Amino acid sequence: MRLLDTEVSRTHAAIEREGDKFVLKDRNSSNGTFVNGAQVKSRTLKPGDQIQIGRTILQFLQGDHVGSRRAADRVELLHQADGTDRSSIVGQMALTGGLPLKDLPAAVSNNTDARLQATMNLQMLYRISEEAVRPSSSMTQILQRMLDLAIETLGADRGCVLLRDAETEALQAVAVGFRGQESTIQDESSSLGASFREGTSTKEASAAKDPGEKTTGRIPVSRTIVDYVVKSLQAVRTSDARHDSRFETGQSIVRAGIREAMCVPLQARHELMGVVYLDITSSAEEMILLGDQPRFSEEQLRVLAAIGRQAALAVENQRFQEAFVKSERLAAMGQTIATLSHHIKNILQGVRGGSYLIDLGLGKTDTELIRKGWGIVDKNQGKIYNLVMDMLTFSKERQPEMKLSQLNDVAQDVVELMQPQAGEVETKLIFQPATQLPTSTFDPEGIHRAILNVVSNAMDAVEHADDPRVVVQTGFDEPRDLLWVSVEDNGTGIAPENLSKMFLMFESTKGARGTGLGLAVSQKIIREHGGDITVESQIGKGSRFVLTWPRLEDETQMPGMRTLVDG
Structure with missing residues (x-):
C-alpha cells in the first residue's frame, strides 16, 4: 500500500x-x-x-461474518390475532431512577454464589462499556458485539437488536445473534433498509424454522411484548403460554420453540432508540426434563437492562456525531461558497470595468482606450483561471503525471511567466538555477503550479518594500537525494502566530486580494510527490519558502515510494 x-x-x-x-x-x-x-x-x-x-x-476491517440473509429478514414479529404470539409477561422493571443494577438485593452480600454471579455481571458490563467506545466501522458492528456478549453471559439461545428509524420510527433489525455461532452483522448500507415482516401465519413461521435449526431460521418476536416495552419503557421477562388461559391446550408451543424471553428498551438520554430481545428455545425433550423451572431471573433482567442502557447511549452518541459531521460539512460548504463568491464578484467587477473601457473606446474609435480596457479584462481573466485551477487541484484526489523532467527548465518557465508582472510593479525577480542539477521524474505541470503560487505570493509580499526583490533558486541535496526550490523575498514577513495557518484553506493575510488557496494547493502538490514545504520568516526582513521532495530516477517509480523521512 x-x-x-x-x-x-x-x-x-x-x-x-x-x-x-x-x-x-x-x-x-x-x-x-x-x-x-x-x-x-x-x-x-x-x-x-x-x-x-x-x-x-x-x-482495520475484516469481512463481516455475515450469512446469506440480512438481519431484518431473520426477525419476525408475531401478532396475537394470528395465534402465533404465545407469550405472557411474568416480570417487569421500570428503568427510571438510574442504572438498574443499583437495586440488586442485599442478600447478594451474604450469598457466595450470588456474589460470584454479581462479579461476573460487572465484568461483562465492563466489557460492554469497552465495546461502546471501541473504534468500529459502524454502529451495527458495535451492537452486534454487545449482543453476542449478552447472549454468552446471560445464557440465552438467540437474540436481536431492533433500532427505531429516526424518521419513520419503525423498528428494524440491525443485529441477530445465536449462542455458539458466528455473528450476523448486517451491511451498514442496508442497516435500516427493511422493516419487519408482519402478520406471518403460524404455518409460514413453522416452515421458516426447520426442527433443530436454531441458527438459521427466523427469530419470532412478540409484537405485543415489543409494543409494551416501547410504550411503557419497562424491561420485561416473559414465559411461554403453556399455562395461559388464552390458548387451547391442544396448541403446541414446540413449533415456535420459545420457552422464555427478555426484552428491554434502548432508552438514551433524550429518546428511545429501540429494544434488545433475548430468548431461550427448547426442544420437546428439554421442556419435559426442565419442567417449569425458569432459566431467566430478575437479576438477569437487570443486567440486560444495563446493557440496553449502554447500547442506547452508544447509538445516541453515534447519531449525535453523524449530525455534528453533517453540520460541519454544511458549514464548510457555506464558507466555501461565500468565500469563492466574494472573490469571483471582485474579479467580475474588474471585468466589467475593463469591458466598459473597451466599449467606450469602440464608440470613440480610441485604440489606446481599447488596449487599456483589454489589459484589465485579460488580467482578471487570468485571476479567475487561476482560481478555478486552484479549486480543481485542491478539491480532487489527483495522481501526479510523472515525466522525466529538468527542474531548472520548469522553474525558469515560472520566472519568465512572472517577469511582465514583476516589471509592472518594479520588482526584481531573480532566478538562480543550480548547476549540474540531475534529471528527475516528477509532474512538471504540478510542480510548475506549486512554484508559481509561491512566487505569486512572494510578489504580493514585497509590494510595499523599498527595494522589492524576489529570488528563486533551485538545488539538489545529494546526501539525502532531494530536489528543492527556494523562493525568498524581502517583504514584510509573516507574524509567528500566522505561520501555523499559512497552508490552511481560505486563510489569507492579503485581505480581499487573497483567495487563501494558493499555498494550500502548493503544499498539496508537493505532498503528492512525497515532500513538503517549510517556511522561515522574520517580521520586516522577509520570508523564505522551500519546496522539497525526493528525487525519483525513472518513470517506473511512483511518488510516495520515497519520502523525506527515508533520507
Missing part, C-alpha cells in the same frame, strides 16, 4: 496473516507505528482497530 505521507518510511510496516489472524508488524520505521493510540512493534489486529502511520490513520 502506497501512502502519500512525508512521515511514512519507505517500508514502514507490514500486515501478515498468521493462521486466521492478522498481525501488524513495524519494520523499524522512523516515526513508529501506532494502534489505537499506542505505539507497537507487533500487534494482532481486531476489526475496528485504528492504525496510525505517520499522519495517516487507517482502520
Whole structure:
C-alpha cells in the first residue's frame, strides 16, 4: 500500500496473516507505528482497530461474518390475532431512577454464589462499556458485539437488536445473534433498509424454522411484548403460554420453540432508540426434563437492562456525531461558497470595468482606450483561471503525471511567466538555477503550479518594500537525494502566530486580494510527490519558502515510494 505521507518510511510496516489472524508488524520505521493510540512493534489486529502511520490513520476491517440473509429478514414479529404470539409477561422493571443494577438485593452480600454471579455481571458490563467506545466501522458492528456478549453471559439461545428509524420510527433489525455461532452483522448500507415482516401465519413461521435449526431460521418476536416495552419503557421477562388461559391446550408451543424471553428498551438520554430481545428455545425433550423451572431471573433482567442502557447511549452518541459531521460539512460548504463568491464578484467587477473601457473606446474609435480596457479584462481573466485551477487541484484526489523532467527548465518557465508582472510593479525577480542539477521524474505541470503560487505570493509580499526583490533558486541535496526550490523575498514577513495557518484553506493575510488557496494547493502538490514545504520568516526582513521532495530516477517509480523521512 502506497501512502502519500512525508512521515511514512519507505517500508514502514507490514500486515501478515498468521493462521486466521492478522498481525501488524513495524519494520523499524522512523516515526513508529501506532494502534489505537499506542505505539507497537507487533500487534494482532481486531476489526475496528485504528492504525496510525505517520499522519495517516487507517482502520482495520475484516469481512463481516455475515450469512446469506440480512438481519431484518431473520426477525419476525408475531401478532396475537394470528395465534402465533404465545407469550405472557411474568416480570417487569421500570428503568427510571438510574442504572438498574443499583437495586440488586442485599442478600447478594451474604450469598457466595450470588456474589460470584454479581462479579461476573460487572465484568461483562465492563466489557460492554469497552465495546461502546471501541473504534468500529459502524454502529451495527458495535451492537452486534454487545449482543453476542449478552447472549454468552446471560445464557440465552438467540437474540436481536431492533433500532427505531429516526424518521419513520419503525423498528428494524440491525443485529441477530445465536449462542455458539458466528455473528450476523448486517451491511451498514442496508442497516435500516427493511422493516419487519408482519402478520406471518403460524404455518409460514413453522416452515421458516426447520426442527433443530436454531441458527438459521427466523427469530419470532412478540409484537405485543415489543409494543409494551416501547410504550411503557419497562424491561420485561416473559414465559411461554403453556399455562395461559388464552390458548387451547391442544396448541403446541414446540413449533415456535420459545420457552422464555427478555426484552428491554434502548432508552438514551433524550429518546428511545429501540429494544434488545433475548430468548431461550427448547426442544420437546428439554421442556419435559426442565419442567417449569425458569432459566431467566430478575437479576438477569437487570443486567440486560444495563446493557440496553449502554447500547442506547452508544447509538445516541453515534447519531449525535453523524449530525455534528453533517453540520460541519454544511458549514464548510457555506464558507466555501461565500468565500469563492466574494472573490469571483471582485474579479467580475474588474471585468466589467475593463469591458466598459473597451466599449467606450469602440464608440470613440480610441485604440489606446481599447488596449487599456483589454489589459484589465485579460488580467482578471487570468485571476479567475487561476482560481478555478486552484479549486480543481485542491478539491480532487489527483495522481501526479510523472515525466522525466529538468527542474531548472520548469522553474525558469515560472520566472519568465512572472517577469511582465514583476516589471509592472518594479520588482526584481531573480532566478538562480543550480548547476549540474540531475534529471528527475516528477509532474512538471504540478510542480510548475506549486512554484508559481509561491512566487505569486512572494510578489504580493514585497509590494510595499523599498527595494522589492524576489529570488528563486533551485538545488539538489545529494546526501539525502532531494530536489528543492527556494523562493525568498524581502517583504514584510509573516507574524509567528500566522505561520501555523499559512497552508490552511481560505486563510489569507492579503485581505480581499487573497483567495487563501494558493499555498494550500502548493503544499498539496508537493505532498503528492512525497515532500513538503517549510517556511522561515522574520517580521520586516522577509520570508523564505522551500519546496522539497525526493528525487525519483525513472518513470517506473511512483511518488510516495520515497519520502523525506527515508533520507
